[in-house]
Amino acid sequence: MNRRQLLGAGAALVTTSAWGQTSNMGLPEAAIMESAATQTPIRPTSGPDYTPVVTLNGWTLPYRMNGNVKEFHLVAEPVERELAEGTTAFLWGYNGQSTGPTIEAVEGDRVRIFVTNKLPEHTTVHWHGIILPSGMDGVGGLSHPGIPPGKTYVYEFDLTKSGTFMYHPHADEMVQMAMGMMGLFIVHPRDPSFMPVDRDFAFLMNAFDIAPGTYIPRIMTMTDFNLWTWNSRIFPDIDPLVVNKGDRVRVRVGNLTMTNHPIHMHGYDFEVTCTDGGWVPPGARWPEVTIDIPVGGMRAYEFDAMHEGDWAIHCHKSHHTMNAMGHDVPTFIGANKSELTRMIRQQQPEYMPMGTAGMADMAMMEMPLPDNTVPMMTGWGPHGPIEMGGMFSVVKVREGIGADDYSDPGWYENPPGTQAYEWTGELPEITSNDSPKTQLSPRPEGNAKG
Numbered sequence: 001m002n003r004r005q006l007l008g009a010g011a012a013l014v015t016t017s018a019w020g021q022t023s024n025m026g027l028p029e030a031a032i033m034e035s036a037a038t039q040t041p042i043r044p045t046s047g048p049d050y051t052p053v054v055t056l057n058g059w060t061l062p063y064r065m066n067g068n069v070k071e072f073h074l075v076a077e078p079v080e081r082e083l084a085e086g087t088t089a090f091l092w093g094y095n096g097q098s099t100g101p102t103i104e105a106v107e108g109d110r111v112r113i114f115v116t117n118k119l120p121e122h123t124t125v126h127w128h129g130i131i132l133p134s135g136m137d138g139v140g141g142l143s144h145p146g147i148p149p150g151k152t153y154v155y156e157f158d159l160t161k162s163g164t165f166m167y168h169p170h171a172d173e174m175v176q177m178a179m180g181m182m183g184l185f186i187v188h189p190r191d192p193s194f195m196p197v198d199r200d201f202a203f204l205m206n207a208f209d210i211a212p213g214t215y216i217p218r219i220m221t222m223t224d225f226n227l228w229t230w231n232s233r234i235f236p237d238i239d240p241l242v243v244n245k246g247d248r249v250r251v252r253v254g255n256l257t258m259t260n261h262p263i264h265m266h267g268y269d270f271e272v273t274c275t276d277g278g279w280v281p282p283g284a285r286w287p288e289v290t291i292d293i294p295v296g297g298m299r300a301y302e303f304d305a306m307h308e309g310d311w312a313i314h315c316h317k318s319h320h321t322m323n324a325m326g327h328d329v330p331t332f333i334g335a336n337k338s339e340l341t342r343m344i345r346q347q348q349p350e351y352m353p354m355g356t357a358g359m360a361d362m363a364m365m366e367m368p369l370p371d372n373t374v375p376m377m378t379g380w381g382p383h384g385p386i387e388m389g390g391m392f393s394v395v396k397v398r399e400g401i402g403a404d405d406y407s408d409p410g411w412y413e414n415p416p417g418t419q420a421y422e423w424t425g426e427l428p429e430i431t432s433n434d435s436p437k438t439q440l441s442p443r444p445e446g447n448a449k450g
Helices: 003-008 173-178 338-347
Strands: 064-066 069-084 087-094 103-106 110-117 126-128 152-158 163-168 183-188 199-208 227-230 241-244 248-255 261-265 270-275 290-293 298-304 309-315 378-381 384-388 392-398
Touching: 103 110, 163 173, 163 248, 163 270, 163 298, 183 199, 183 248, 199 241, 241 248, 248 261, 248 290, 290 298
Parallel strands: 069 110, 103 183, 199 248, 241 392
Antiparallel strands: 064 069, 069 087, 110 152, 126 163, 163 183, 199 227, 248 298, 261 290, 261 309, 270 298, 309 392, 378 384
């Protein structure tokens, strides 16, 4: 990989010195990313071909070749991550971001990963799901000593299987993972004809407890998280998954939160084709529209993008599609707050009563918030407020999207006759479904109706 290819991954990608000046005997460059935008993936220029992963609101770590070994450089360090516009968190991560950069390699590669520790305490890196020697497994005190602050350790192993994996610390784990230390590790098949796709998206689910008006996560939280994120990003600032109509699409999802997440995608059914344990044989797959991702697990599913439109993708736990959730808020549905409102407005004229008819009005009202706090529900679509937050994005399927084009195509315009409408007392002309795309399930023998 040359410097031009490296910088082509995104204008925000920065290296510590000139790429060509690095000695093979020294450390590889510690590239960093300062942007929270999804970076266009870098296609392989040598070795087996593969479709590179598109890390949602993230990027892929560049490497150098040293003989037959791919060398990467991870830097564990304090970072600032923009969770959404106007909301920043002070986290720990890798190479300038949380989550850290995606590591991509190919089945059969030997990798050498330099890990430099710029944290105030020791750390390690565990390569989750990857088969490797015990001493490279990254469990502090068991596999090897913790990496002291200011030191660099080397992990080196062969990638014996392809699949969807991740990396994270196994040192002071409660603190370091709660502070955002994690990343994706994708190993592509050596045979390009095995499980090929046109678009390959990936993200990690993580969660934070950050009090309104503050910047640092509360690391002692066990269940009451108030910010549910994909790659340390929350809606409406999670980028869309942009797809060309007709593409074969893979979505890889990892879960490093404290609870399971049922990920539901609208408009399609799909098959789960891979876990962090390996590829799922075709005979073991079944159709789904929601897949539950367990704690510490990864799932990859695939579909053919035949239906144009803007299709929601989200966690189906309702609190996980909200931002800055408060868990001690009373329910006022059905309450008469008119007299209370009158009295409060004598002292505070801007007071707005809320919650008596539900919480949807929160998505439409502009209310003062503490600094560095995103509204609980925010984000607008073509027809009004979307009333979502947290773990939510949109799969945007369009015809004519270029192979390397992941830019937002804007909102989908529904063709005439394909959008829900208000009934005004007249029914449209009765039609029947004679579409050749209709799938009729076969009836058991003996139950057929004439």
